[in-house]
Amino acid sequence: xxxxxxxxFIAWLPFYTLLQKEIRRFLRVASQTLVTPVIxxxxxxxxxxxxxxERISVIEGFSYAQFVIPGLIxxxxxxxxxxxxxxxxxxxxxxxxxxxxxxxxxxxxQFIMAYTLAAMLRGLAVGLVVWxxxxxxxxxxxxxxxxxxxxxxxxxxxxxxxxxxxxxHADNFxxxxxxxxxxxxxxxxxGGVFYxxxxxxxxxxxxxxxxxxxxxxxxxxxxxxxxxxxxxPISFGVALVMALVLFCWxxxxxxxxxxxxx
Numbered sequence: 001x002x003x004x005x006x007x008x009f010i011a012w013l014p015f016y017t018l019l020q021k022e023i024r025r026f027l028r029v030a031s032q033t034l035v036t037p038v039i040x041x042x043x044x045x046x047x048x049x050x051x052x053x054e055r056i057s058v059i060e061g062f063s064y065a066q067f068v069i070p071g072l073i074x075x076x077x078x079x080x081x082x083x084x085x086x087x088x089x090x091x092x093x094x095x096x097x098x099x100x101x102x103x104x105x106x107x108x109x110q111f112i113m114a115y116t117l118a119a120m121l122r123g124l125a126v127g128l129v130v131w132x133x134x135x136x137x138x139x140x141x142x143x144x145x146x147x148x149x150x151x152x153x154x155x156x157x158x159x160x161x162x163x164x165x166x167x168x169h170a171d172n173f174x175x176x177x178x179x180x181x182x183x184x185x186x187x188x189x190x191g192g193v194f195y196x197x198x199x200x201x202x203x204x205x206x207x208x209x210x211x212x213x214x215x216x217x218x219x220x221x222x223x224x225x226x227x228x229x230x231x232x233p234i235s236f237g238v239a240l241v242m243a244l245v246l247f248c249w250x251x252x253x254x255x256x257x258x259x260x261x262x
Contacts, residue, residue: 015110018101022118026084033084033122034129041076041130045069045137048194058196059227065138069131070221071193074155076130078216081123081156082184085115085163090176093167098260108254112164112247119160120153127152143226147236151220154239158216159184161246168253168260187213192221197229215239 026033048068056064092098101111134140142148162179170176191213197205208214219235222228228235254260 012110014104014106015114018104018106018111018114019117022084022088022115023121025088026118026122033080034126037076037080037126038129038133041072041126042133044072045130045134048072058199059225062225062227063138065134066140066225067196067221068194069134069138069140070224071188071191071217073127073130073134074152074217074220075188075193077123077127077152077156078159078188078213079123079180079184080126081119082159082163082166083180084119084122085160086167086170086176086179088118089115089164089167090170090173093260102257102260108251111254112161112250115164116157116160119163120156123156123159124152127156140224141226142224144223144232147232148220148223151216151223151236151239154236154243155216155220158239158243158246161243161250164250165246165253168258187211188217191217192229193217212238212242215242 045065048065057067058064059067089098092101106114131140166176166179170179190208191211192208197208197214197218200208215230215235215238218228218230219232219239222230222232222235252258
């Protein structure tokens, strides 16, 4: 490392340290952070793959198992990306050690990206394992593999930002769990994981387009199966706008140390 590279490395050293801390944190309790969500997803796969997978079909040319697997994969990515950031950042606030991070030379962008990358690593790892297990029940055509990876990464990034925002605004553990139980899960279940939006009555189909999770799930399914309710560019574009808005929101909260010092 030459003299010109040393100052740049030192400037990013706190970022790498925080990122390493967050990765080690969820790996230390891998039975809870990785194994448990995979078991939950496996139960869904068994129910919809082994029992209903070959008996019903909601899209011509695909079994029900093939239809539902993309949504289950993305559900694992979303839930774990959110919970990784939300639980870690809220615990730091609760214990008061968040102040130690605030006095370190970490910019708001570096702070956010350290938490985000660790959350994405956990979320995508769970999604990958869920996909591997799903191969026992059905084979996905992977019509647009790069688009599928991009959508999964975008969904993980988006809910990592939401996790930061939720952790900052939550007053206690109960209010933090409300974000999962009363916002994320209903949006996932009503976003087309288990049914295509196109089979709904016109009014409910239009209302489903107000669900932000619909665009993530439909875009990811389109990338894997080549079939969706919307063209992929529209789904990806809407998801990208939402991710940028949440990132700017999270950056604003972190830069002002909103609710982090008390």
